[in-house]
Amino acid sequence: MCASMRNFQPSPAEGQRASVRFPLAAVALAAACLAQHAAAQSVPLSTTVVTATRSETPLDETLADVRVITEAQISNSAGRSLAEVLQRFAGVQMSSNGGRGNTQSVYIRGSKQVVLLVDGVRFGSATLGTPTLESLPLEAIERIEVVHGPASALYGSDAIGGVIQIFTKQGKGVKQAFVPHAALTWGRAGYKKADGGFAGEQSGWNYSLNMARVIDPGFSATNRKSAEFRSDADKFNQTSVTAALGYAFNADWRLDANLMRADSYSEFDQDYIFMPDWSMPLVNGSYNEFRAATSQLKLSGRLSANWNSTLSVSRSNDKQRSHHRLEGRTDRYQDLFQTEQTEYKWGNEIKTPVGVVVAGLERLEQQIASSERYDHKDRSTNAAYAGLNGSHAAHSWQLNLRRDDNSQFGGYNTWGIGYGYEVLSGLRARVARASSMKAPTFNDLYYPMSGNPNLQPESSKGNEIGLDWSVGGHEFKLTGFDNKVKNLISWADDGTGMWFPFNIDSARLKGWSLGYSTQWQGWDLSARYEHLDAVDGKGQRLTDRLPEHQATLSVDKRIGAWKFGTSALYAGKRTDKQGTVDLGGYTTMDLHAEYQFAKDWAVQARVANLTDKVYETAYGYNQRGRAGFVTLKWTPR
Incomplete structure (x- = not known):
């Protein structure tokens, strides 16, 4: 794909039905473990999440299908990209045009329309309209929460598939004036990574600073199936920093500021570019420069015994500049796509006899800059939302309403309702129904010579039903979903060779998931x-980059000063290129081990893709083969 056209991609089209075989190893292992340890009594550590309700809620009390990725899981994933981590530990579908730094896409329950938040700040491209995961630094992330299912009633446009919220390292709760840490990593073929920082709390202040530098020689992003193929390795380098500063005025009020910034260099393969003068010169080398940045200032406090309120202003910057060396020419060509988003929020949590009321007002201002000439380069959205989360005896409930008024296409209402009932001790049934929407992107509306300013938002209505069972330290979660999406915006050839977007498609995204965990x-x-099971309005199966079957397995064990673990992923067959080519299923396995050889020191070893599996998540693009990594950690205790 031409880098200058990165922000101009038709949605994946329908493919033909693929014959799929699914290995049951993960399910069999879970069942065997349950049989062996059914009498075991262990209580998992309590986990609190905020993304599913916009208020702190114990994970086992939420009515949404929420997955949490921990800092340890991220640390054990050296050499993998953020999209791969999400696929491996949160059950999303993923495709990537090569290794880290190359274009990555994630799909939640088959939908590419996903909201990406970084510490509550909306981040991503307003031209492309999807999360830009490839520019975010894994080394800055402390944990990730992923909500599966429609969530526009909570977060507005784009949450048809769900929400991904990334929490950066901010060092809260250390209860010491100065707590440093550092780590050095060496890997195959010259891979290097250094990260370190500190955190502290004293006299009402809390503060933290974390920095990281990654040098990855990489591998060839493409293979011989691609017209863009070059055999050279495509490098990826990144420098990132996260910082946080907070002050508690008293027991009720505090002010917090935080920021994240990452600057990246990533090489990629390309055959030619489409110039503004309509020429198409060959390319003799291309690379991207990325900048990802978020910042936030937040005042939070208690207005009464039952009423907490938060005021915040935040900003995000998603910038990509592509550079191309042209064959037979001394000059170079550059293109630019940049999105700046500013948010103003007033949020409230009020405890009532029937549950916690969440309500607030938001304003989102989006502005783009580009080497392309768009007719409009800014827009704004004003929103109001309200919700109720509560429980009593065996019953639990969640209600949400939201109104968005967009300066480009007007107003839109979304809603969500959920109910849970504890049938037996430890066994809860839950049902939910919700609507969602996606506003047309700047590309959809105004891409030069191709935009369609008359487009309407995509909309969806989804149903969900589930069972949560906790017994003897074992937890099972079964969820079924059925999401009908209308007014899908599709880019199509108008018969003259020009592509335009239209509200012409619909889709039905349904399926189910089964999860098991134990300690x-x-x-x-x-x-x-x-x-x-994803089909379009004509009943044709949608299989472009979407496996019908996917399974993950993760096992970890601690023995004294040692920690061992493995994770495995299976993704079934898919298609690509509008169903014209097949992508085979694949299974990959990672191993990791750590030994604490002194009070403050540990060494960790990891192997990614143990069997050196050759596979593709996008046709013509490679994924990393077997690679080993060793890390030396210093963490004063």
């Missing part, structure tokens, strides 16, 4: 299976 005598085990 027992130092063992942590989790297994999950995802089934997706």
Whole structure:
């Protein structure tokens, strides 16, 4: 794909039905573990999430299908990209045009329309209209929450598939004046990474600073199936920093500021570019420069015994500049796509006899800059939302309403309702129904000579039903979903060779997932299976980059000063190129081990893609083969 056209991609089209075989190893292992340890009594550590309700809620009390990725899981994923981590530990579908730094896409329950938040700040491209994961630094992330299912009633446009919220390292709760840390990593073929920083709390202040530098020699992003193929390795380098500063005025009020910034260099393969003068010169080398940045200032406090309020202003910057050396010419060509988003928020949590009321007002201002000439380069959205989350005895409920008024296409209402009932001790049934929407992007509306300013937002209505069962330290989660999407915006050839977007498609995204996890005598085990049945309005199966079957398995064990673990992923067959080519299924396995050889020191070893599996998540693009990494950690205790 031409880098200058990165922000101008038709949505994946329908493909033909693929014959799929699914290995049941993950399910069998989970069942065997349950049979062996059914009498074990262990209580998992309590986990609190905020993304599913916009208020702090214990994970086992949420009515949404929420997955949490921990800092340890991220640390054990050296050499992998953020999209791969999300696929491996949160059950999303993923495609990538090569290694880290190359274009990555994630799909939640088959939908590419996903909201990406960084510490609550909306981040991504307003031209492309999807999360730009490739520019975010894994080294800055402390944890990730992923909500599966429609969530526009909470977060507005784009949340048809769900929400991904990334929490950066901010060092809260250390209860010491100065706590440093550092790590050095060496890997195959010259891979290097250094990261370190500190955190502290004293006299009402809290503060943290974390920095990281990654040098990855990479591998060839393309293979011989691609017209863009070059055999040279495509490098990726990144420098990132996160910082946080907060002050508690008293027991009720505090002010917090935080920022994240990452600057990246990433090489990629390309055959030619489409110039403004309509020429198409060959390219003799291309690279991207990325900048990802978020910042936020937040005042939070208690207005009464039952009323907490938050005022915040935040900003995000998603910038990509592509550079191309042209064959037979001394000059170079550059293109630019940049999105700046500013948000103003007033949020409230009020405890009532029937639950916690969440309500607030938001304003989002988006502005783009580009080497392309768009007719409009800014827009704004004003929104109001309200919700109720509560429980009593065996019953639990969640209600949400939201109104968005967009300066480009007007107003839109979304809603969500959920109910849960504890049938037996430890066994809860839950149902939910919600609507969502996606506003047309700047590309959809105004891409030069191709935009369609008359487009309407995409909309969806989704149903969900589930069972959550917790017994003897074992947890099972079964969820079925059915999401009908209308007014899908599709880019199509108008018969003259020009592509234009139209509201012409619909889709039905349905399926189910089964998850199992347990903690027992130092063992942590989790297994999950995802089934997706995606069809268009004509009943044709949508299989472009979307596997019908996907399964993950993760096992970790602690023995004294040692920690061992493995994770495995299976993704079934898919298609690509509008169903004209097949992508085979694949299974990959990672291993990791860590030894604490002194009070403050540990060494960690990891192997990614143990079997050196050759596979593609996008036709013509490579993924990393077997690679080893060693890390030396210093963490004063």
